[in-house]
Amino acid sequence: MNRFLARSIQAGVVACGLIGLGALPATAAKDSITLAMPLEPPHLDPTAGAAAAIDEVVYANIFEGLTRIDSAGAVQPALAESWEVSDDGLTYTFALRSGVRFHDGTAFDSGDVKFSLDRAMAEDSTNAQKGLFESIASVETPDAETVVVTLKQPAGNLLFNLGWGDAVIVAPESVANNKTNPVGTGPFAFERWVKGDRVEMVRNGNYWGTPARLARATIKIIPDPAAATAAMLAGDIDAYANFPAPEALAQFEADPRFKVVIGSTExxxxxxxxxxxxxxxxxxxxxxxxxxxxxxxxxxxxxxxxxxxxxxxxxxxxxxxxxxxxxxxxxxxxxxxxxxxxxxxxxxxxxxxxxxxxxxxxxxxxxxxxxxxxxxxxxxxxxxxxxxxxxxxxxxxxxxxxxxxxxxxxxxxxxxxxxxxxxxxxxxxxxxxxxxxxxxxxxxxxxxxxxxxxxxxxxxxxxxxxxxKHGVWNKDIVGLWENSPVQANDLTAVSWQ
The missing domain is CATH 3.10.105.10 (Dipeptide-binding Protein; Domain 3)
Known part of the structure; x- marks a missing residue:
């Protein structure tokens, strides 16, 4: 079926109600995507597991950190809109964004940052990358929109480290259930997880930043190379960012419906x-x-x-x-x-x-x-x-x-x-x-x-x-990452052209 087929409009409505309004568009812009990946995450809390598949679902989509890593591997502001570093390199003062809310309506403030970092550094922490936080001596919150991180010694990679999925900010009110019902501040909100099949998310209508262009996103789990190939060819999925069947790439390169991108990964x-x-x-x-x-x-x-x-x-x-x-x-x-x-x-x-x-x-x-x-x-x-x-x-x-x-x-x-x-x-x-x-x-x-x-x-x-990184997707999709500087299927700028 044509992906851009609009809903039919009754002839009487066209004749009686829309005369003089000019030509109607023949198609409606597609605002959802189905993307596949090979491995199902064991759960959906990136602060409590080592599996890359967790970040590949939730990083930048559902959860955000103080900083984030962009498609070129550079550090960008996220929940922290700016920061200052002391001359001795031991004190980082982060200015937080105002008006941010978690998907459950809870307000985001400096207390959530302190909770998240203290939790990651705790002796009983289950964070798979606890070493990212070893240089931190203390986290202080002089006010609701300011966080001061003091280090034991200078850490050249601190801002990059805070952009990892393991360093995303979580709320004490919802953290206990993040493995199955992740609640973040990102441009997409979790909708449901059908175990063994897919994870579904929807656009966060109250997002603090630029809204997601997609209204919905579904991430399908298709580990078998033959099944992945068949699903792409049949149009059952729109994109596969890490395609598991390199032997089939030539077939997709020869098919004008698809775009094949060979990128780099970490x-x-x-x-x-x-x-x-x-x-x-x-x-x-x-x-x-x-x-x-x-x-x-x-x-x-x-x-x-x-x-x-x-x-x-x-x-x-x-x-x-x-x-x-x-x-x-x-x-x-x-x-x-x-x-x-x-x-x-x-x-x-x-x-x-x-x-x-x-x-x-x-x-x-x-x-x-x-x-x-x-x-x-x-x-x-x-x-x-x-x-x-x-x-x-x-x-x-x-x-x-x-x-x-x-x-x-x-x-x-x-x-x-x-x-x-x-x-x-x-x-x-x-x-x-x-x-x-x-x-x-x-x-x-x-x-x-x-x-x-x-x-x-x-x-x-x-x-x-x-x-x-073997990327195969519909030729009309734009905004997917060609390279993977971090473990992510970042959908925040993805749309159909």
Whole structure:
């Protein structure tokens, strides 16, 4: 059916009531969108979970922070309309927007900011990115529209960090139910969640800023590549911002109904290693795994050529990137020699847990074959996303897994006291501590280069490729992000032309 077909108008009304009003438009502008994504979020509270799928639904749409990250990766004002930084870099004074209300009608003020930041920093916090707030010493509220954040030491990334989904502002009145009924201040309000199928939201008529152009938005969950392709071709969905079937992109490029956009993401895709697990605690074994994997073969076989090889945990589009792909060239003989040197000349067996994304499932089969060629047998387990979060991410019950880390500028995860890689290195932690207190850009880039080189030298993980963003959508849709500087399907400026 024509997407722009207007409602029919009775002939009598046209003749009797509209004579002399001029020509009527033949179509009515479409004001809703159905966008698909591959993974269903475990819940809808971005301040209480690590799954990227949470932010992909609610970031900028339902929830907002003091700052926000735009489509170019730059920091922009959000609930804070402006801020001032003291000369010593230790005090940030935020001026909040007035007249803002949460979707349930509750007024937004400085108390909500203090509540949100204190909650994120609390000892019992369930925030997956608690480290973002480590530099904060105190949060004060001199009045309803002013927040003063005092730091323990200068933090060069504070404004960027406050723009993450993990730092959105929530209200004490509604926070307890945000996992199933998210209440934010954004341009869209949550309507309903049909588990296993879709999340629906509607335009917030009381939004403090520029209203959303769309009256409704539905986010469908379609993980299967074949089903995603069929749904797009049939017109059941209007857009798929991270299309899971790269093998079908040529078909969409040849179809004039669609626009195909290949962008960049912050997704470092890795063969993650449990560094504390048996033979994997030996650097030589980890180096052997790195030499055994042919990155380009994985990109070609699992991603149909879409993806940029990486040699460390850092995005190639960032100006501080160091190309370390030559650190561990594909060399099966070298891999066998390193295994023999480590005492595993007769081979070893490891578990390989693969979450649902196609890059993991397809890539896992290819990598398993490459490892088998050097004597490393893998027992593959395909796990659902909730299982992966519980067993791998939280429980560290795994040897190897494949996942794309889509958080922006997240090299700091390797310096955490506890993280599922189980990488504990005092020198790396010292680098991160210095980076966190360094403001000058050139100095920060130098420290980031050192950190990248350290991770490669320690072969913490097998670094595979930077995930490309495969966008497929109706040619008449404008405003969708072409790149993914943060985990988001930002619909705030989307419309039909």
């Amino acid at each position: 997704g470092e895709t890795i063969l993650a290693i449990n560094n504390a697990r048996g033979p994997l605690s030996d650097l030589r074994v980890r180096q052997a795994l790195a030499h055994a994997v042919d990155r380009q073969a994985v990109i070609d076989g699992a991603m149909f050529g879409y993806g940029t090889p990486i040699g460390t945990h850092f995005a190639p589009h960032h100006p501080a990137y160091v190309d370390l792909t030559g650190s561990y060239p594909y060399d099966p003989d070298k891999a066998k020699a390193l295994l023999a040197e480590a005492g595993y000349g007769d081979g070893l067996s490891l578990s390989l847990k693969l979450p649902p994304p196609s890059y993991a499932r397809r890539g896992g089969e290819i990598i398993a074959a490459q490892l088998a060629a050097v004597g490393v047998a893998t027992e593959i387990s395909q796990v659902e996303w909730a299982q992966w979060l519980e067993q791998v991410f939280k429980g560290t019950d795994y040897d190897l897994t494949i996942v794309s880390h889509t958080e922006p500028m997240d090299i700091g995860i390797y310096g955490r006291e506890t993280y599922y890689f189980n990488y504990q290195d005092a020198d790396f932690k010292a680098l991160m501590a210095k980076l966190n207190t360094t403001v000058e850009e050139g100095a920060r880039y130098g420290l980031l280069a050192e950190a990248q080189e350290k991770l490669a030298a320690d072969s913490v993980n097998v670094f595979l490729f930077q995930l490309a």
